[in-house]
Amino acid sequence: MSLPHILLGLLERPQSGYDLRRAFEGGAAHYWSAELSQIYPALKKLEAAGHVTATEVVSQKGPSRKVYERTDSGRNELVAWIRTGPAESASRLAYVGQIEFAHVVGDLAVTTRLIDTLEVSFQSLHDLLVDVEAELREQTRTPRVLHELIAVQLGVATLRARLDWCEDARELLKRAS
Amino acid sequence: MSLPHILLGLLERPQSGYDLRRAFEGGAAHYWSAELSQIYPALKKLEAAGHVTATEVVSQKGPSRKVYERTDSGRNELVAWIRTGPAESASRLAYVGQIEFAHVVGDLAVTTRLIDTLEVSFQSLHDLLVDVEAELREQTRTPRVLHELIAVQLGVATLRARLDWCEDARELLKRAS
DNA sequence: TCAGACATGTAATACGTTACATGATTAA
DNA sequence: TTAATCATGTAACGTATTACATGTCTGA
Known part of the structure; x- marks a missing residue:
């Protein structure tokens, strides 16, 4: 269950699902990636769990954005995950x-x-x-x-x-x- | 669809599903891994497609083994896959x-x-x-x-x-x- | 006799990709 | 006007892990 934790980490700064995907095309690309179709449901689950809060923001270009912000609960969950030790998994190259x-x-x-x-x-x-x-x-x-x-x-x-x-x-x- | 191709490649020498998993714990570990629960059905599908043949072999220790052998069709499929160019995928570290x-x-x-x-x-x-x-x-x-x-x-x-x-x-x- | 390696499989669940669906804004 | 980017979401499918189920042989 790493994607939710990666999203919590990236939410050091409040962002939308769309923004988060761009992180996976930029500086985060070397260690993780996810499609929007996976990010949106993951953010909804994090919101339901109280780890993030959503705020609707009117956008300059395009439709209105849902900006997610990490809560204290989300921060605690992230810290707990990091404290469990390295999340190693098999390479698939x-x-x-x-x-x-x-x-x-x-x-x-x-x-x-x-x-x-x-x-x-x-x-x-x-x-x-x-x-x-x-x-x-x-x-x-x-x-x-x-x-x-x-x-x-x-x-x-x-x-x-x-x-x-x-x-x-x-x-x-x-x-x- | 990489696992079947990886298995076809490893079947350079005839092996059982159990043997193949050990490859993923040995020299192949740095680029691929799979559980037996994924390997067995994959071998069945390869057999149904005519890419491998199975031979039941009585084992010295434990139950009888199913040794899989790559066919010409399997070899062609492997070559075709390699010729399509590198199968790149996102890192997940x-x-x-x-x-x-x-x-x-x-x-x-x-x-x-x-x-x-x-x-x-x-x-x-x-x-x-x-x-x-x-x-x-x-x-x-x-x-x-x-x-x-x-x-x-x-x-x-x-x-x-x-x-x-x-x-x-x-x-x-x-x-x- | 009991644990561990040998050996094959299925079922349930979780994770990830591709395809589908919708619609606004902007720059060429 | 039309393609690209912005923006959110669901549905169908494919891939991978964990749990379940069964049974043999060997060495401590």
Whole structure:
């Protein structure tokens, strides 16, 4: 049950469901994602549980927004979740399987193409996270900023490692052909 | 629809459902996982589709096993999947959120404890993968071995990066306290 | 004899994606 | 005028976890 807790965390600042989805396309993309069809019901359940409150706000552009705000109860629930220790779950990176099994194709160029395509995705997320990291470095080092910095650095480190791997893997494939 | 394809890939060597689950606890753990309750129905569907065949084999220990073998049709399906390009999906690493939001706890020691616990998991998977990598390095460099090596190196590189991050993050937290 | 590994399965529940439904505002 | 973005929601379907159900063999 992580999505509700992730939403509670992101609601450090009051936001609408629509805003929260944009977080999953931006700085939060490296660790979580959810569709609007999952976010809206999740927010309703959090409201029913008293963890957030909703306020209808007239929007400048488009229909009126429902801005959600975290309550003390929601804050307590978030703290309790964090105190239970790391919420680890299994990785599901199908593309690694595709590479591992790609020998059945009988054409190393297919593997190289897989890696080239992956590299583009890795690079764009990496660049985005580096920007987020730079912004955080310019801010006063409050506990909040410190934690955000640590979290984004995990993403940057992971993506740097994967980008390096792309080069190394391509080199191994070139030597083998 | 990745699980069936992952299973087809792992069935490079004929195996039972029980065997396949053990793969997800071993060398395949860094990119995929599935429970037996998901594996058994998936194998049945693959059999119905003609992508695998099942053979009942009497076991030395315990009840008789159902050993699945990939057919030509299954091999073609696997190749087609790999040729469609990388199957990318969103990351879901709730523990990164826990760290990002941990400032609400108001106690940096909690964040440090999260990182310490994560480090233990990272280390054990890292060590396992390093062993797998070493074994592959000793084998003749066939295309199959080359691809397995490349895949496992992505896991090793990712985990090395995360282990380094654990140290760096702890250092930042120490300076801040 | 009893716990743990071996071995296969189904059922209930929870989580996540895609498709559907509606409508306003803005910029090209 | 028409496409894109803003904004909220439901329904249908697919994927994954937990719990249930059954039974054998081996070693302590």
